[in-house]
Amino acid sequence: MVTVRKLEDLKREIKKVKANNLSIGFVPTMGYLHDGHKSLMERARKENDVVVASIFVNPIQFGPNEDYEEYPRDEEHDAKVCMEAGCDIVFMPQASEMYPDGFCTYVEVSGLTEVLCGAARPGHFKGVCTVVTKLFNLVRPDKAYFGQKDAQQLAVIRKMVSDLALGIEIVGCPIVREADGLAMSSRNSYLSADERQQALVLSQSLNIAEKLVRHGVRDVTYIRNEMVNHIGTAKSASLEYVDFVDPNSLMPVEKIEGEVLVAVAVKIGKTRLIDNKVVTG
């Protein structure tokens, strides 16, 4: 496994891969890797000749009052996970390498980015789309792997790749959960033991929705109320949203008909967590 930190070094490595006509699978991450990230890398390993991962806490996707400074970082651990998952090239740039003085070009997807997390985090998806485009231009992958946990991010990136004809296959991978149902996230490390227990209301509320749909309930208002009531049982929970949307357009739906993305965002204490499930009516 080769670790590179400079754009020029990454370009040189990618040039060698392309010269040998090998396919590239790319896994962009912000590090502090867990089994969710590892599953993306393992899938990329199976489907490509060469696997490239990036580890970069992208400052421009954090709002002014968000957790950029506190975001957990552990390069040594991340390198070990990348190695175990079979990555060939790991790109770990500094912010100044990605955004040198005078950087002023951004990529924005409208509409899809104004709902769900985008409503509460203005500018977040502009930061994501900009860094992902730059990384795509550097890595020139055939396929790129993203977790379904960030369902909105996945939909936004798919749209950006399609609108800009980037010619990269975007592979969405299933959410990886802890044994008790909590969706894996680097931000889970912020939770105290008590908050970690309370955080289960996210996945539990989604299970409630799934069960109601299985029993024939189609009315979104009814299902949302049941979910909100359950989330309210956690004393440190403050609800941001429980939304029912089309998985591709992210437009709200009134009834469960066909596939519906049920998405939740909840703060447990100071930690903002998201989770989702696709239900079918």
Ligand code: PAF
């Ligand atoms: O999902 C993430 O970890 C980030 O948003 C991404 C895609 C690596 C861009 O910084």
